[in-house]
Every structure is written in C-alpha cells, then in structure tokens.
Amino acid sequence: MLSIFNTLTREKEKFSSIEPGKVRMYVCGMTVYDYCHLGHARVLVTFDVVARWLRTSGFDVTYVRNITDIDDKIIRRAQENGETVRSLTDRFIAAMHEDCAALGVQSPEHEPRATEFVPQMQSMISRLEARGLAYLAANRDVCFSVRKFDGYGRLSGKSLDDLRAGERVDVASDKQDPLDFVLWKHAREDEPEEVKWPSSWGAGRPGWHIECSAMSSELLGAHFDIHGGGQDLQFPHHENEIAQSEGANGCTFVNYWMHNGFVRVDNEKMSKSLGNFFTIRDVLKRFDAEVLRFFIIRAHYRSPLNYSDTHLEDARNALDRLYTALRNVPAAAVAADFEEPHGRRFAAAMDDDFNTAEAVAVLFDLAGEVNRTRSPALASQLRALGGIVGLLQRDPASYLQSAAGGDECGLSSSEIEARIACRAQAKKARDFGEADRIRAELLAAGIVLEDGAQGTVWRRA
RNA sequence: GGCGCGAUGGCAGAGUGGUUAUGCAGCGGCCUGCAAAGCCGUGUACAUCGGUUCGAUUCCGGUUCGCGCCUCCA
DSSP: OOEETTTTTTTTEEEESSSSEEEEEEEEEEEEESSOBBHHHHHHHHHHHHHHHHHHTTTEEEEEEEEEEEEEEHHHHHHTTTTTHHHHHHHHHHHHHHHHHTTTTOOOOBBGGGGGGHHHHHHHHHHHHHTTSEOOTTTTTTTEEEGGGGTTTTHHHHHHHTTOTSSSSSSTTTTTTTTOOOEEEEEOTTTGGGBBBTTTTTTTEHHHHHHEEEEEEEEOSSSSEEEEEGGGIIIIIHHHHHHHHHHHOOOEEEEEEEEEEEEEEEEEEEOTTTTTTBBBHHHHHHHHHHHHHHHHTSSOTTTTEEOOOOHHHHHHHHHHHHHHHHOOOHOOOOOOOSSSSSHHHHHHHHHOOOOOHHHHHHHHHHHHHHHOOOOOOHHHHHHHHHHHTSSOOOOOHHHOOOOGGGGGSSSOOOHHHHHHHHHOOOOOOTTHHHHHHHHHHHHHHTEEEEEEEEEEEEOOO
C-alpha cells in the first residue's frame, strides 16, 4: 500500500486514486530559455521514478509535464539573442529532451506548451472574472484577487496577514492587494508581435500561473490525483494554481501535492538567480548519466542533495559495485519478483513515500548476495529491481569500460585487448615482470585489469 | 520580522523507543604468481540541555547552528 507525503497536510497519507486503477499526475516542468541544470534533473528524475513506480504498482498513469514557453525571461533572452521566441524555445526544448534521454527519463503522456493553450487560459480567466475573483487593473493587467479566495495560503502554511508582499521587492501599485497576481499581462509596445494574443481585455499574454491551471484542467480534468514540482514552487506558484483552479472550477483541485528538495552547492540552494548552477550537460561531460541518475535516486526526494565532484565520484564507485556483480554473474531480462525477500523489501521501501534511498540499499544487499551465491536468478532479480528505478539496464562490461566525457584514456578497446594478449603471452612464459609492466602501463592510462578463471577482463579505473 | 525544514560514524545517506541500514573511504584476513574483483572481519554514529519512560538517536520542550520560503526560480 503506497503512502505519499502530502505537502497539503504535511503528513504521509495512504494513497488512493480518484478513479480506481488510474492515476492522473501533473508536474511543473521547465521554463525553456536555457539549458537544464541539476535542479531540473532532480525534478525530472524524481517524478520519473514516481510515474514508474505507480505503473509498476499497476496503475494506468497519465503523466503531464508542462513546458513554459512564454514568459518575461524568454522574451528578454530572445531579444538579446536577436532570435524569435519560437526558435529560442524550440532549441531549448530539444536540448531538454536530449538531457531527459541521457538520464533515462521516460516521456510523459503529455508535454503541453503554454502557447498552445492560450484560449483555455482565457476562458478560465473569464470564469474567474465572472465569479468575482479577477479584476481588470488600471494598467490593463487582469489580476487575481487573493483575498476573495477562501483558503489562500493553505498549501504553503502562510496566512495572508503574515505575508509581507513588497518586503523585498517593490509592488506594482495597480494591484488592489500587493499579493494579487497577474492572470493576463497587457501587451507592451516594445514586445514582439509573436507574444501578443488578442483578448477581451486587449492584446496581451498569459501570466505564469494560469497556464498550469488551464493545461492540467484541459488534459487531466478539474480534479486530479497528484501534482508535483520543486519545493520553490510551493509558494506562490502552486498556491496560486489552487486559487485559480478551484476558483474557476468550483471543486477540489488536487488530492496529493508532492515537492522535491533542492540541489545544493556548498550548502546553498542551486539556482539561476544565485548563478551557482551546473547544467546537466556540463556534468555529463565528466560523469556518466546513469551515475548522475543514481546520485539523485540514492537520496530521498524530499531531502536536500548536495552536489560536488567528490559526491559524484562516490556515486560512481557505488554504482560500479552493482554493475560488477551483474558482470560477474549472468542476469536474464525478467520481471521483478515481489515475493522474493529483496523484492518485498524493495516494494515496501518504494511504497513508503518513494524511499529510493532504502530501495537502493536493498539493491546493494542483493548484490552482496549475488556475489556470494553466484545465483543467476538473484542477478536477474537485481537487474529487474534496478530497472524499476531506471538503473542497471546496460551491458555491465560495457558500462564498466565506458569513460564519461573527458575521461578518455586514449586507448581503443582493440589496443587494450592487444596489450592484454601480450600480457597473456608473458604470463604463460612466466615472465611476471613483463606482465606487471603491461598492467602498470594500462593502469597509468586508466585501465584496470582483472585476471579471472576465464582470462583477463578490463574496466576503467 | 513571519512561516517552515533539518542537525546521524572520515564522507554520503536511510531508519528505529530496547537487537547490523546501505554505499564510499580506511584497517586486518582469505583468494591471487602479484594484483584487481569478490568474500570474511573491523568503527562505544546519532548537535546540545532538560523532560516522559524500565529503557530515547528515535517521543516532548528549550538552546545552538545550518538551510529554505515570504520576489522569478525545479
């Protein structure tokens, strides 16, 4: 029985879906004006694991992860680059898909782009207006009237009177209340035509929050099971989504809210504004993508995750151990067995609010068992359980021989095999001096040799 | 200022009212021509001060420190 920590109640709750056997899930995805960084990697992997586990548990999952392709920063960046918004966003969407593929993140059922749902957003804004929750401000922006929505602040645990809008930033004076947020932004003269949509309030473009309300409602219905995203979206973005969706649709919006923790650098949040971020592709130049995925999965999704090269190296060494067990004992591609003791523990861990740290620990216990027993059945189970969280599906020998990005040793595998053959000759002639010399030479090039009963195998250091 | 989260062995990171997390690194041993891999063994870890309890790292309260949200951010 799956339990999920629900941000709304700050408790783990038994999960039960609205429609039996089906789960509808929405996750806030990327604003596409730059490459994805490790914080994005964490959301992508975290909710990929959630979707995978729900499917493994037998649910028919409809997973929607949106793409924000219209926004102040996108417009600014496009102008700086001297390109259209569309060409900028297309480019970074393609880059994001490359990153996802590398990380083994499966495609969601729907990946809606905000610009393709403007009519739905307008209709939602109209309904909010009709219900007296939205107003046209003096500057021609349409704003949501936060004080008119009962329960605003419930998700983030904030009370309206405690929130000090403007404490850190000047507030636009056209709003009736500093906390009101924009639903529809009136068009500015200096903005390109491609970001202006006609509307009954005049030409303009949607505010950020409305897209998620409109797209989730369009693709999943007014009331769905799980809504996820990074912790930083809890307030105000998700709070505003609730206000808009429940305000417009008049029913409960979401049953379970999930928020993943931040990636940190030097104990500080990794973020664009702080400038302390590493892009996924930067990291993949030096580390295998599966190592990065393993690094993320190894911690619980709600805990902070500190990034450093040392920690990635640690993760790589750990993942090597798993693959080494699979290299040494043949594993068949079978389905996971949840009756077998490790399978039971693994499932129990995943059912406990997606405790991947515990599930990974089971993988290591199983690897030890595989090494001791040399049991192909257990090795197959290891491969199958790993597969559930998107790990351990590659050929073990080639994983262990692969060098990520810049760590190339400069020797081709045929050159390495040739050196191994020379060494075998030397060993046969009991010329251990020469054999050791070859081994040392390869080690200097980052290649480790392992002599076994069936000959010598190699792997990267 | 308001609200919230956290503090676990050298490092990373789960978890639990009383009994081994797990991984990396280290040390000793087995195996090996020697190694590597693997196996076996090995560390009085639970910020601090009180309280509850037969017993607390685990529950409650205070303190200290760290982090986050209150502004765009995954």
